[in-house]
Every structure is written in C-alpha cells, then in structure tokens.
Amino acid sequence: MTSIAVVTGAGSGIGRAIALGFAARGDTVVAADLDLDAATATASASKNIHPMAVDVADRTRVDALRDQVTSALGAPDVVVNAAGWDRTDKFLNATTEFAEKVVAINYLGPVHMCSAFLPAMVDAGGGRIVNVASDAGRVGSAGETIYAGAKGGVIALTKSIAREMARHSITANCVCPGPTDTPLFAAQSESLKEALVKAIPFRRLARPDEVAAPVLFFASDAASFITGQVLSVSGGLTMAG
Template sequence: MTRLDDKIAVVTGAGRGIGRAIAEKLAAEAATVVVSDVDEASAVATAHAIGGKAVGLRADVASTESVEALVGDVRSRFGRIDVLVNNAGWDKAEPFLDSRESDWERIIAINLVGTLNTTKAVLPLMVEQGSGSVVNLGSDAARVGSSGEAVYSAAKGGVVSFTKTIAREMARHRITVNCVCPGPTDTELFASIGGDDPKLRESLTKAIPFRRLGDPQDLANTVAFFASDEAGYITGQTVSVSGGLTMS
C-alpha cells in the first residue's frame, strides 16, 4: 500500500521544475493529482505524462477569481481536496537598489499572495472534511537571506510565518501545515536568475556540504512525507532541503 492512496492532491506551479517533480512523486504514491499552472499547456502535458486520473488545469495563483474557479472545478470533479502544495513561485535576481516596484509587486503577488489565495480557497473544504495537509514551498533565502533576492526573501519569509500561524489555527481541525525550504536547486527558474553561470554553480556546489545542487526530486520526497499520514503529528514546521547548506 502506498502512502497517499485515495487522496486528492492539488499542486500549484506544477507544469515544470520542482512542482512537476512533486506532482509525479505524489502520483507515484497513489494520489490523484491536480496539476495546476498559469501555463495551461505545461499543466496538461504534465498531467498527461503522469497518466491515471491526473488532470491539468490552468490557474493564476495571484488571482482570487482564478483560484476560486480552480478549487470549484476540483470539488465538482472529485468532491474533496486532501493535500494542497503551494509551490508556484517566481523571482528576478538583482541588487535591491536596482529593482523596480513593478517587479516587487509581481514577486509578492505570486510567492506570498498566491499562497494566501490558494490556502484560503482550499481550507474550508479541509475543515469540512476534518482532515487535510497543506505543504508550502518557502526558501532558504527566507531563513538566511540571499544577495540579489531581497524581495523574494521577504515574500518567502512571509510564507514561513504564515505556515506557523495557520498550523496553529487549523490544528483543532486535524489539518497539518508545514513548510519546505529548498536550497539552490537545479531548475529552469534557478538558471533564469543566474544559475546557468558556471562560476556561480561551482561556488555554490563548493559551499554545499553534499557538494551538489539540489534536484527537484529531493524536494518532492520531503513534500510527499509531509502530505502523508506518516506526518500526521507534525505541523508548523519548516525544513530546509539544501544538502546541509542551511542548518538550524
């Protein structure tokens, strides 16, 4: 028997990168996965690759209306949501003094407000069910700071704090809420913010005790644990998946 039998899981930003790896892992653990992404084509392609009952649906987490439509669609199809993974994110790396307010707004809208929107839409179903698991994707940038990612660090810091508070509020409903913080992970997003620079990759690799960048599967494994009943007595926790780069 696999860990997520009969569970309905919604994963945001799951068309590629860490989100796709999470969706694939939850499906491998027998969950029915709703692959959500602002890029509908990538969501549908990922769901098709997963197969089974997986479905790909478009949703813009920064839009309350879009998120509510997503949750309504999932409820009409499956009747419940057991797992929510708030993975959708975006960043633009540059010194804070060079940054523009329009980019601040987008970073905060996707990373922080997006998590608020989706959680607000899904929690009433979980409260009604008397069970559920929410896993938020934070960042080690939130825990220790990261040069060139000031606003992203602030937004993800908000996600970490939000996780703890909602965990307290939802405990009486037997809903767990935890946060997984990736360290430097080999994804398209990482490459787009400078991770394709060989010198940066080399310096980061040397700084990581395990001497390698994270792989999306490393994050997916941790998320799958938090989503399972095995983590049923763990809530309000923040875990770094960083090969030892961040220890606390």
C-alpha cells in the first residue's frame, strides 16, 4: 500500500535522500523546502515527487503548506521533519539573533509541522511522524551548543507526541544522524571535518541515503509497533544509551 509523505528540507542532503527513498518505493511525496528551486530539482528525479515551498520557522507558511498538500493530495500518512540549519562557533560568540534562528528552524519547525498536520492524521485514523534530530542532541557537541539544545528538544518532543498520539494509531520516532556528507557539513572548516571523520570508527562520513534508510523503516508497516524511539546513525561515533 502506497503512502503520501511530506518531507521538509527535501531540497538537499538528508531530506532529499529521504524524499527519493519514498518515491523509489512508489509513495507520493511532497518535497518541501525553503528553496523551491532545490525542491523542484529533487522532484525532477521522480514523477512521484511534488515540490512545494515552506519556511518551517513560520507557522503561517506551514499552515499554507498543509492546505496545499491536503487540497492537492489529501491528508498525509507520513510527515518527516528533516529541515535543519546551524553554524559552528563557540557558545559565547552566539548572538540572540543566531540563537533564535537555530531554535526557530530546528525545534519550532517540527513543532509547527506536527501541530499543523496531526489533526488530519488523527481524523484519518493513523499515521507516522519521523523527526530527524542529531546525535548532538543526545550527547552534546562543542561548537554546536544551541543546535544541540534544539535537537535535544526534538527528541523530547518526539517522545511526548508518541505518548499522546498512540491512542490515535500514530507513531512518532526520531533518527539522529552523526556527521553526514551534506552541504551543511561541507560548510564546516577543514580542520573540524578532518577531526570528525577521524573520530568515527568507520573513518568516513555517513551517506544521506544511509540516514534515509531508518527514516523509511520508521514510516513503514514493519515499524507499526514502534514508537517514541531514538536511533543513532553515526558509524559508532556516539554509542548513546
């Protein structure tokens, strides 16, 4: 049985790999991104993908995405919150403007998306929420303190939604990538990138499709009795309990 999946951050990196993964198994996919051109480029890979614009930090624009999705395709079966943003720097250098942007995108983005789409999923009698957080949110990360805090919030949000939504046959799970070969990682300094790769037991970065795989699992029938769980995809860098 095919699903309708909404994926944020689908214009590049992990979000793009997730959108392509759903499309490859025959699902109808909404590739939502702040950059509509990037979302359109993702959609060019499959007739199953529909590009749509969204700023997850703006609840009004999230509601507009919801209305566009439900009008064109119906209520989604799956919502994947993969959009994210950060800039590595010392915590003491962080401005209020920077902190608010990190929290707005990385934490309030999933809050807005879940709040906007869950009512229709409840009415439909079930669904899947999969949030892409970060291992920074599980164990902390120097130079990413505010980002780590926001992603830690996403983990707690996921567990709490799982508890509230279980009665409606809606699962909520969380995938936590470690260092991954994405445009966001490429923007880091060479010294930081080299240090992170050396710290990974496999001595390489994750590929976006390797992070997409557990997202697809959590969204599948095979995970029908799994909710409130957090799975790290870090090549052994973080073996969190």
